[in-house]
Amino acid sequence: MPDTQVLVNDFLNKLKKRKIEGSQATARQTAELLRSVISQQRVPYTNQAGALIDAVKAVGEQLIAANPVELAVGNIVRRVLHIIREEDLSLTTAAIGGLNLSAVSDDENDDDRDGDSTLSAAAVAAAARSTLRPPSLQTLLEDTPVSAAVPQTSSSGGDSEGKTADKSSRSRKLKHDVIEAVNELIQDIVTCHEQIAEQAVEHIHQNEVILTLGSSRTVLEFLFAAKEKKRSFRVFVAEGAPRYQGHLLAKELVARGLQTTLITDSAVFAMISRVNMVIVGAHAVMANGGVIAPVGMNLVALAAQKHAVPFVVLAGSHKLCPLYPHNPEVLLNELRSPSELLDFGEFSDCMDFGSGSGSPLLHVVNPAFDYVPPKLVSLFITDTGGHNPSYMYRLIADYYSADDLVVQRRATAGN
């Protein structure tokens, strides 16, 4: 569709140029883009789910490649794929349920029942072979895309008249259901702050001292909610160089009447002995419970562990990534411009390539993210409640399908 292509290209440009700030905004825009892709995708009569999945995978591959460090994009793509599979499954089970009922109603004749039950068994086997089940050896060895197998085999059983009526209503229904579910997903993304903030009063008591680093909207809403419930507490904000987002957070907190002290990141170890709790936001949460967070967070987490201060991470469910991190400091990190650390004007004479080997003497390292291992995190607070880091892998089963971990279109011709 030319419309969607323009939208997709536009979004890809924005991702490549890092124009979109924050995982919530990225997640919402990705979901809206995929919603338009789905609604404009023409689905064939048979195998609607397969077509939708392929369309989403095609777009999703490009989106993920545009900004591999922004894990929220991949998360939303996988969520949408999971939604498509789920909706397809529920429609298929409804259809099979219809077949089963018609089989059970004939219970005078044993032979008939056997025949009908064999039919429904075939339909059940077809459903079992759908992409919703975990991949079995049979499906893996099949060359044809698995999703293609579903409607064909189910069309082989049952009344043909009922089936055609069934199929057309099913095709309309599938897209409709998927789009409704994606709307719910967008709604969840937008309201994740409120759901997390509702839990604030359970964790913050009176006269508490809280430490945070950088700026996160989730943390802001969390602290405001506790303030609304008349808990009095003080906040130490570490400024989070070199972006200095802590200054902005401190401004907002002070505007709402919270006692705030702004400290440098180097003073974190000095001050943490007088802090009751560390509450921070995250950029992404990995499947092992590890956290990708703004640079400097590992420092805070280690200091908190040394002084036995609880380290609480607030994350909306769109930040949960089904991948396990391997060498995250390098592979899931971005290096930003050295000019944020050193003034080019002052150090330009040191940057010359005059030494013998031809390489410059000075390297400036300015990573954007930090990895915090799961053993340093005490608690995750998500919109579904509080969880231990060791539990995060279970939440993946709720939101993602195992087939979607690698978002790649299969290179087969049979479609």
Add this chain to the structure above:
Amino acid sequence: MQFDDQGRVNKSKKRAVFNQPEAKNRVELFRHLPQYEHGSQLTDLESKFLELDSMHPAVYKVGVQYLAGDVTGGNARCIAMLRAFQEVINDYSTPPGKTLVRDLTAKISSYVSFLIECRPLSMSMGNAIRFQKSRIAKLPLTLSETEAKAALCNDIDRFINEKIILADKVIVRHAATKVRDGDVLLTYGSSCVVEMILLYAHELGKQFRVVVVDSRPKHEGQALLRRLLAKGLSCTYTHINAVSYIMHEVTRVFLGASSVLSNGTTYSRVGTACVAMVAHAFRVPVLICCEAYKFHERVQLDSICSNELGDSNDIARVPGRPDVNSMDNRTNEKNLQFLNLMYDATPSEYVSMIITDYGMIPPTSVPVIVREYRREYLLI
């Protein structure tokens, strides 16, 4: 001095040489430490130049240098102060009716309180002053005034030479044995001893890389970086937030110290504790390089009971970032405080070894040195 005791604060204000307005928004935890509005102090002191008859110009000059931040670092401040005291002693003449010992000690004490007003003493300076006073007190009474003055100046020279200059040379020799080819050495901020070690090891021809870690608000690492690059060492520069990222490649960490306390705690520039903690987490050895005259018999558990508070405007203002600097006019807002700590205390379990002029010792041996070698002062 206890700055939360109002009576004492008022008494000291009466004796003060120049006017220091107290900061308005003070952090509750640090009420026991002095915090002043830094903006007007320097101009105030400079304006008082002609009024200070009792102040020796050399001491005045050193005070202004401290206040303006021109002289920083434990060794530099100590040497500047002792040289000023040498001039004081040379120009001194005993007034009639008074003894040299008592009068000179009183004069030195008044100069020291002036220097404290400009900037609180570092522990190295405290030790040097105690040494000075004990030398004055030990003067034999049979000496004439000129002989006494010469002896005192001699003592100061010997102190500076033995305890600082030669001690640095010994430390550099010891530490250079710990640098191997292919090492990646990390240092934080700017310590003169660590700089000497790196340059010496480079001269010996060892092949290594240096990582300079820096932090706000002073960015002291940039000056060190420039000097190292000028000598041809290959350096990596980063901010303290990124120290977890860079620690994977590091083989050794060299840190300087303002002082080492008797429970093995290292008292040094704020951020040193963070660097040592991350190095410990990554199993990288941490070596503290510190002259023995900086050891102190005090003990300290955390960075809050005793510290120095710097200018809060340094935190509020971020140079070169106008979007963030709209905070500047908020320094007087009631709910918002800025905390600019100068020092922090690194626990002894993060330190692998302390390199001093008495050798390379573990942190647990510091009280032994304080006890055994303090007698040296008495024997000179």
